[in-house]
Amino acid sequence: MIEKDINSFEQLYKACNIANVSIYKLAQTREAYLSEKTENEVREIVKRSLEAMKDAIKSGLNSNELSLSGMCGADCERLQKRFQRKPALFGNTFEKITAYALATSEENLRMGKIVACPTAGSCGIVPSVLVAVGENFNISEYEQINALITAGEIGRIVSNKVALAGAVAGCQAECGVASAMSAGAVCQMLGGSNKQILNAVALALKNLLGLTCDPVCGLVEIPCVKRNPFLAIHAVTAAELALADIESKIPLDEIVDALEQTGKLMSPTLKESSQAGLAKTKTALELEKSLFKK
Amino acid sequence: MAQSSFIDIITPIMVGPSSSHTAGAVRLGLLARNVYDASPHKVTFRLYNSYAQTGFGHGTDKGLLAGVLGFAVDDKRIRHIFEQPEAKQIAYEFQYLEDFNRHPNAVDFIFEGDLNMFVAGDSVGAGEVVIRKINEFSVKFTGKFNTLLLVYRDVPGMISRVTKVIQEKNINIASLHCDRYAKGEEASMCICVDGELDEEILKLIEGIENLYLVRYVRKLEH
Ligand code: SF4
Numbered sequence: 001m002i003e004k005d006i007n008s009f010e011q012l013y014k015a016c017n018i019a020n021v022s023i024y025k026l027a028q029t030r031e032a033y034l035s036e037k038t039e040n041e042v043r044e045i046v047k048r049s050l051e052a053m054k055d056a057i058k059s060g061l062n063s064n065e066l067s068l069s070g071m072c073g074a075d076c077e078r079l080q081k082r083f084q085r086k087p088a089l090f091g092n093t094f095e096k097i098t099a100y101a102l103a104t105s106e107e108n109l110r111m112g113k114i115v116a117c118p119t120a121g122s123c124g125i126v127p128s129v130l131v132a133v134g135e136n137f138n139i140s141e142y143e144q145i146n147a148l149i150t151a152g153e154i155g156r157i158v159s160n161k162v163a164l165a166g167a168v169a170g171c172q173a174e175c176g177v178a179s180a181m182s183a184g185a186v187c188q189m190l191g192g193s194n195k196q197i198l199n200a201v202a203l204a205l206k207n208l209l210g211l212t213c214d215p216v217c218g219l220v221e222i223p224c225v226k227r228n229p230f231l232a233i234h235a236v237t238a239a240e241l242a243l244a245d246i247e248s249k250i251p252l253d254e255i256v257d258a259l260e261q262t263g264k265l266m267s268p269t270l271k272e273s274s275q276a277g278l279a280k281t282k283t284a285l286e287l288e289k290s291l292f293k294k
Numbered sequence: 295m296a297q298s299s300f301i302d303i304i305t306p307i308m309v310g311p312s313s314s315h316t317a318g319a320v321r322l323g324l325l326a327r328n329v330y331d332a333s334p335h336k337v338t339f340r341l342y343n344s345y346a347q348t349g350f351g352h353g354t355d356k357g358l359l360a361g362v363l364g365f366a367v368d369d370k371r372i373r374h375i376f377e378q379p380e381a382k383q384i385a386y387e388f389q390y391l392e393d394f395n396r397h398p399n400a401v402d403f404i405f406e407g408d409l410n411m412f413v414a415g416d417s418v419g420a421g422e423v424v425i426r427k428i429n430e431f432s433v434k435f436t437g438k439f440n441t442l443l444l445v446y447r448d449v450p451g452m453i454s455r456v457t458k459v460i461q462e463k464n465i466n467i468a469s470l471h472c473d474r475y476a477k478g479e480e481a482s483m484c485i486c487v488d489g490e491l492d493e494e495i496l497k498l499i500e501g502i503e504n505l506y507l508v509r510y511v512r513k514l515e516h
Binding site for chain 1: 297298299300301302303304305306307308309310311312313316317344347348350351352353356368370372373419420421
């Protein structure tokens with residue numbers, strides 16, 4: 001018998017221990033029960049998301065079409081060219097993660113097909129880490145699905161306390177949570193324990209508290225697109241530390257509380273309203289003028 | 295407390311760039327189309343506030359039109375919707391307005407054709423949408439269930455009369471939402487059902503007295 005009423009990470013951790021299962025297994029059983037589906041049907045939905053993520057990466061790697069506003073869209077190509085000339089300092093997995101994250105985010109703003117995981121603005125983070133690590137470390141599709149379920153379960157529990165929306169809690173709740181989800185997914189793929197997974201989430205989230213949402217011209221482009229590769233790499237840092245059994249001194253549920261409180265305290269001008277921060281810089285205002293003239 | 299689902303976090307698959315301004319626009323268009331439930335000759339879209347200001351960069355206009363034409367949120371053709379054959383078969387127009395009494399992402403749909411109809415709704419975030427008005431009547435529903443919408447004169451016993459017809463056919467009512475504006479005047483009822491209402495039930499309901507509007511709106515697939 002598996003516990004269905006799981007609203008905090010502590011509950012999740014305990015329930016997994018009692019049933020002696022991984023996070024993904026508990027999440028998948030719970031989801032099947034609540035949605036009146038079989039576990040295989042649940043996995044099938046997850047698989048469709050995984051495939052859509054891979055398709056978006058593929059399309060994004062092969063395009064340099066600009067966004068509707070014309071502000072972004074050609075950076076993934078630039079990055080790939082640079083890596084062809086000169087390999088990345090941190091090796092091929094780094095190259096893939098950063099390129100895949102940009103590919104997906106650029107695909108998003110040229111109205112391509114993406115998975116809003118957890119949101120459209122942060123859509124490059126989970127896929128880039130999942131697919132790049134999956135490819136380079138020979139992770140089977142079955143295990144990639146396990147990792148995506150793990151990521152989804154992490155996002156779900158955070159979202160029980162705070163809506164994953166820039167307008168509600170700033171970018172810490174979008175790209176920040178995406179990065180935390182990815183950190184957990186990497187740990188899952190590399191054979192981390194439940195404890196290590198949750199520590200990776202804690203470490204990733206803790207180091208992004210306070211991240212504001214100040215998109216230039218009110219569009220999901222600047223800073224969103226380039227923020228995706230940054231926070232994808234951030235996720236890997238968290239996973240590496242956690243896999244070394246480094247623990248977050250502050251428990252994960254308390255970090256989520258801090259995130260919620262920080263979101264509440266954050267000025268509304270920095271929560272997707274484009275009234276402060278980057279959105280009100282001199283250059284942003286100039287861009288706004290030239291765009292709205294059209 | 296309703297239990298949350300991790301599937302919601304790792305979906306939907308959609309065309310970008312924005313859940314509220316693109317996917318939400320498509321879904322609002324789809325739901326308005328289900329409300330209208332006929333082929334319009336012309337549709338006028340009135341976009342308000344944030345939809346009017348940042349819509350161009352989010353493809354909000356494209357999304358709304360695509361929805362009204364029946365395209366799904368993950369249809370790659372939405373990017374080039376104006377060039378699609380479906381779009382060439384109807385007339386459409388976009389108007390951009392400011393009205394801070396309305397939701398930041400509010401839209402009016404003005405359908406013209408064999409039937410003329412006004413539908414207003416909001417994209418309320420994360421792709422979720424709400425229809426607020428049909429013609430001059432206030433309503434409230436989200437497209438998550440098949441919904442029977444009734445606007446009627448506020449006379450006693452209406453709710454039990456309607457629900458009796460539905461329950462006699464063994465159809466489960468998932469939720470019932472009623473609203474009244476002034477006693478004795480217009481009231482509205484949104485009945486969400488599990489499963490389908492067939493022609494026969496709808497006929498029976500249409501036969502009830504004091505109804506101004508009866509509309510059966512199908513749920514959205516995504
Ligand atoms: S800056 Fe705002 S709009 Fe951009 S990804 Fe972050 S939360 Fe979303």
